[in-house]
Amino acid sequence: MSNIILLTHGDFSKGIAQSCRFILGEAANLIPLSITMETGIEEALGMLRDAVAKFDEKEPVIILTDIPGGSTTQAAVRVLGDRDNLYLVSGMNLGLLIELAVTEFDEDRAGNEELIREAVEQAKSNLMLISAAADGDVLEDDDEL
Amino acid sequence: MIKILRVDDRLLHGQVAVAWTNYYKADVILIANNAMLQDKAMQVAFKLATPPGVTLSMKSLDGAAAVINNPKHASRTIMVITKTMKDAEYVIGKTGDAVKEVLMGGLRSGAGKKQIDMNSYMGEEDIAVMNRLEGQGIHLFMQADPTSKKLSCEDIRRNYNR
Numbered sequence: 001m002s003n004i005i006l007l008t009h010g011d012f013s014k015g016i017a018q019s020c021r022f023i024l025g026e027a028a029n030l031i032p033l034s035i036t037m038e039t040g041i042e043e044a045l046g047m048l049r050d051a052v053a054k055f056d057e058k059e060p061v062i063i064l065t066d067i068p069g070g071s072t073t074q075a076a077v078r079v080l081g082d083r084d085n086l087y088l089v090s091g092m093n094l095g096l097l098i099e100l101a102v103t104e105f106d107e108d109r110a111g112n113e114e115l116i117r118e119a120v121e122q123a124k125s126n127l128m129l130i131s132a133a134a135d136g137d138v139l140e141d142d143d144e145l
Numbered sequence: 146m147i148k149i150l151r152v153d154d155r156l157l158h159g160q161v162a163v164a165w166t167n168y169y170k171a172d173v174i175l176i177a178n179n180a181m182l183q184d185k186a187m188q189v190a191f192k193l194a195t196p197p198g199v200t201l202s203m204k205s206l207d208g209a210a211a212v213i214n215n216p217k218h219a220s221r222t223i224m225v226i227t228k229t230m231k232d233a234e235y236v237i238g239k240t241g242d243a244v245k246e247v248l249m250g251g252l253r254s255g256a257g258k259k260q261i262d263m264n265s266y267m268g269e270e271d272i273a274v275m276n277r278l279e280g281q282g283i284h285l286f287m288q289a290d291p292t293s294k295k296l297s298c299e300d301i302r303r304n305y306n307r
Contacts, residue, residue, distance in 0.1 A: 023160060132189040139182055143211035145173055145202040145218060 002028040002101050003059055005051045006092065007044070007076060008066040010034055020097050028101035029055075035072060044075035052079060052086065060085045060105040060112050064092040084109060087116055096123035147213060150225040150244045152233050153251035156181070157191045157201075157226060161251065161290060166196050168291040171224035175202045177209030177236050178228055206232055210239035230267075230274040237278065247278060249287040249301075261304045262287055262296060272305055 006013035013032035020030060031051045035044050048063065055061050063079070065072040068090040076088050085107060089096070099119040105112045148169045153161070156176055166174065174195060181187045182205055195201040200221075204212060209225060212218060213236070225244070227233045230252075237244045250265060252258075258266035265287060267275075275285055279298050287296040296304070 130189065130193070132186045135185060135189050135192075137188075139188065139203055141182060141205050141208035143208070143215040143217075145175075145200050145212060145221070 002103060002105060003055045003061045004028055004030050004097070004100060005048065005061065005063045006030060006032045006097075007048060007063060007072045008032075008034060008092075009070060009072060010036070012066055016092065016094060016097055019094055020101055023098060024101055030101075035075075039071075041071055041075050044071060045078060048075055048079045049082065052082065057083065058085060058107055060087070060107070062087045062089065062100055062105075062116065064088075064097065064100075065090045066092060085112070087112065089116060089120060093123055093127070095126040096120065099123065146219060146222060147240075147243045147245070148222050148224055149246050149248050150227065150233055150236070151248045151250065152227055152230055154228050154253045155251055156187075156228055157194045159194060162194050163196050164290045165248070166199055166224060169222065169224055171199065171222050173200045173202060173218070173221045173223040175204065175209055175212055175223050175225045177204055177206050177225060177232060179205045206235050207239070210236050213240040213243050230271045234274045234278060237281075237283070245283060247283055247285040249275075249285065250289045259305050261301050262289065264289055267301070267305060272302065275301065 006017055011034055013034055017030045017032040031054065033047050033051060052061055063076045063086070065076050065088070067073065073090045080086055080088055096119055099122055100116065103115050103119060105115065148171055151165065156178060157174060176191060181203055188203060191203060192201060202212060213225070225236065227236060233247060252265040252267060252271070254266040255268065258268040261267050275298060279285055285298055287301055288294070
């Protein structure tokens with residue numbers, strides 16, 4: 001099971017964790033954390049370290065944050081050095097979370113980084129403007145696929 | 146080859162699409178629905194729900210039958226989807242013995258329908274269609290997703306009559 005810590009501004013982390021469970025069930029260890037207007041960076045660091053400590057030293061743990069420039073990510077960057085098997089991705093969305101939740105990670109750092117990179121690329125491709133009006137394809141109702 | 150015909154009133158959607166396509170190793174999803182041909186929003190939604198590497202084909206009931214009858218596609222592994230049992234019977238009636246298995250699931254509630262499974266409801270006409278298709282030697286069963294419990298025609302009739 002993937003170990004994923006979600007750190008966001010406000011309750012986004014709790015909501016996206018719930019959405020993930022809605023689709024996958026209890027397929028991953030998700031720890032949602034929130035910072036508020038009053039949370040200082042030291043406090044955020046403390047929350048993150050407590051969450052990371054719930055997992056065994058050797059186990060891969062992924063921290064997902066909401067935006068790269070936010071204090072969520074700034075806190076997470078400072079925790080990254082604590083362990084070898086710790087990863088950080090910012091700009092999370094549900095597609096990314098689901099993909100990471102069902103990916104099998106192990107103790108191989110380079111391999112894990114590659115898997116995470118692939119999931120990030122896939123999540124990026126899911127971010128798109130959808131316009132039914134602009135879809136120019138005309139359906140042919142024939143015997144071709 | 147027609148691997149399976151699924152009856153689902155939402156036709157193609159999210160996790161179910163992924164789960165069943167994977168399970169049957171289908172490389173073509175053939176949606177048979179007349180209303181869809183005039184509904185751009187439906188078409189776009191189904192394109193988005195199609196897993197990568199899978200060909201999506203959207204046809205009328207007659208168009209879908211023509212695809213199934215075209216020997217050119219024999220090497221493909223096709224999952225056909227219809228919205229109703231009646232549509233399934235129509236397509237099967239036009240395609241000889243191409244369809245061997247019918248998977249029911251995601252049949253919404255409606256007037257005169259009774260609950261068969263957690264998410265599926267059937268009416269008298271649906272049961273009649275099921276019985277006719279069963280009589281033609283087609284294997285029918287109900288299952289929401291590949292990990293959930295499978296109901297046979299017998300189970301379905303028992304649940305309908307309880």
